[in-house]
Structure formats: C-alpha cells, structure tokens
Amino acid sequence: MEKIKWGVLGCAGIAAEQTIPAMQQAENAELYGIASRGLEKAEAFQKRFGFAKAYDSYEALLDDPQVQAVYIPLPNSLHGEWVRKAAAKGKHVLCEKPLSGSAKDVEDIIRCCDEAGVVFMEAFAYLHSPIIQEIKKTVQSGAIGKVTMAEAAFFIVPPKPEDIRWKKETLGGGVYDVGCYPISLFLNLFEEAPEEIKAAAHFTGQGVDDFAGMYFGYADGKKLSISCGMCTSQRADRFYLYGTEGTLEAPIPYNAKGALHYSIVRGDVVTTKTMQVEDNYKLEIEQLGRCVLNGEKPWVSHRFSIENAKIIDRVLEAIGY
Structure with a gap:
C-alpha cells in the first residue's frame, strides 16, 4: 500500500x-x-x-x-x-x-x-468515530422522535500552572480547549447553527475561562445546554438528546476507543447498543491519507470548520472573552 x-x-x-x-x-x-x-x-x-x-x-x-x-x-x-x-x-x-x-x-x-x-x-x-456516526444516523432515523432538547458536558482536571491553556495570548481557556468538542458535536448532529446563543463563564486571574455554561436556541424550537471547563477533580464527558418519543443517552468520552455504548430510553424500555471502536486518531490519519491518495473529501469539511468557528466566536463574545 x-x-x-x-x-x-x-x-x-x-x-x-x-x-x-x-x-x-x-x-x-x-x-x-x-x-x-x-x-x-x-x-x-x-x-x-x-x-x-x-x-x-x-x-x-x-x-x-x-x-x-x-x-x-x-x-x-x-x-x-x-x-x-x-x-x-x-x-x-x-x-x-x-x-x-x-x-x-x-x-x-x-x-x-x-x-x-x-x-x-x-x-x-x-468525528471519525463510528459510534458518533451511528448516533447521528439513529437520531436522524427518528428513533427518539423529534429532538426537543439536548445537553452535553465536557470537563477536565485543571492543567499544570505552566500549561499554555492558562494563557490568553496562546488562545487558552476551557471553551477553546474542551468546549469546542460539544459545540462541534451538535453542529454535526443537527447540521445547523443556533439562532440564539447565551453564555456565561468564570475567569481566572490570567483572563481565561475555566468554566462556561451555554444555551443554544434553534429555529425549530429545540434547545441545547452545554457546560464545559478545566476545573473538575476527574474528567467528565457525556451528552443526552431528548425527543418526543424517547431519550438517547451517550456517556461516551471524546476520542475513546474500545467497547463503547449508547442507550435509547423509551418509557420503561432501555435498548443499549455497544460498538467496538478503533483509535479515532488512527482513523483520522488514514482518512486524510485517502484524501491525498484516492481523492476522498475530508470528513471534517471546510464548511464545517468555518461554521463551527462562527459559533465559537459567538460564545466567546457572549462570555466576554
């Protein structure tokens, strides 16, 4: 090869x-x-x-x-x-x-x-993870009905004091470092930007956010809540989607590999799907290689990167970064 x-x-x-x-x-x-x-x-x-x-x-x-x-x-x-x-x-x-x-x-x-x-x-x-792609297909299939509300959280333990993520001049802070994950996740899942964004944050003495909370409102009425930061005793990442006919629960760490699962909850019935997932970084490297060698289109498209950056801009403006 x-x-x-x-x-x-x-x-x-x-x-x-x-x-x-x-x-x-x-x-x-x-x-x-x-x-x-x-x-x-x-x-x-x-x-x-x-x-x-x-x-x-x-x-x-x-x-x-x-x-x-x-x-x-x-x-x-x-x-x-x-x-x-x-x-x-x-x-x-x-x-x-x-x-x-x-x-x-x-x-x-x-x-x-x-x-x-x-x-x-x-x-x-x-975003190269098969389970993320499977969840998107599941939501789009109507498995939980029409999505009305979603929530996501991504927290990590505070980096060492000398870490560049604490420096504003290197574009540090929790929204840039970890908030970009759930922001991009729901841009991928919903394929649309929010109409309304509200956000608030706690700032360190260095002028970067170590905690942020966000509200996104969409044209069709659905709502999204995101919380993120660099302030917990242990890492925590999860996301839930609530629909008119059920809930999708995904306690999936970003970039995790191995046996991962998500669940569909409809009343008293819980259906859990487990998938074996390869290293996301390996999948990413191989995909870019195929773009070069075989003419594939990047899975993370140019349009996606631009739209995601626009949302991050709006969040940072809202928190006063």
Missing part, C-alpha cells in the same frame, strides 16, 4: 500521546520527519517513535521535498501561521483544533490551502 510521508511540527503532548502513536498504526502513513525548535528534543522523538529524520526548525521540515503531509499540534495562536506556511510549501495539512481565534481567520486559512491545492483538515478526531 502506498504511504504518505508525514512530518510533525512540534513535540506537543497530544502528538506524543495520541497522534504519533496513531500514525504508527495507520496503514497508509509513514513517520518521516519530526521538527522542534531544538534538535535535541526532535532527536529524542525521532528515537522514541522511529521517525526517519529530525529537524531543528519547522522551516527545515517544510523545506524537505520528501515530506508530503504535516500534522500541526502547536499552540492555538500559531495554527494559522504554520498552516499557511505549510500550504505555501505544497504540504497537505492536518491541524489541531481549534484552528484559529476567529472565523474570519479560519476562512482565510482555508482559502490559502485551497489556492495552494493542498488537502486540509481540522483535527476533530472524534
């Missing part, structure tokens, strides 16, 4: 813990290059994961004609700069979420990729 030669810009935690191991498993991916702002760290990753080459700068990796696609796990505030630079060098791009600090910038980033003729996808790995 033909494989894409991947380069990774930076030695971020998500790259080391999730995406690079997924690249090792992906059938159509080859670990080719790893770059850091210091050669020592890049060489440590090269040895740890088996990259063919290490570079002492992001520019050096992008200048290598052997690199076909790059994964960008840099701080949120640097995404736009390096997606543009990668596209200008003819590299296909998978960039971590959230793509940027404004929908306007997201539109420009995507325009740059389109003009350069490269494949681009925002890295919402969980």
